[in-house]
Amino acid sequence: MVSIRLSLGGSKKRPFYHFTVSDSRKSRDGRFIERLGFFNPIARGQEERIRIDTDRLDFWVKQGAQCSPRVLKLVKDAAKVAA
16 A cells, blocks of 8 residues: 655754655655655744645545545645645
């Protein structure tokens, strides 16, 4: 099954996440099919906190990919802020 989830990047005590489309059998930070954007939980000031390619996200969901609960919440919050 294909899943859309967050993969961890960044350095110690400075997390940075990428939205990735990957096979659910692969490890969290392992091989992925496509990157859809990023999430920076410690963004300050004018720094960009979240960026998602919603067209590609919709494409993968239509193909049957399952979003993790955290990704669903972040996408919903980003849509609320953009509107």
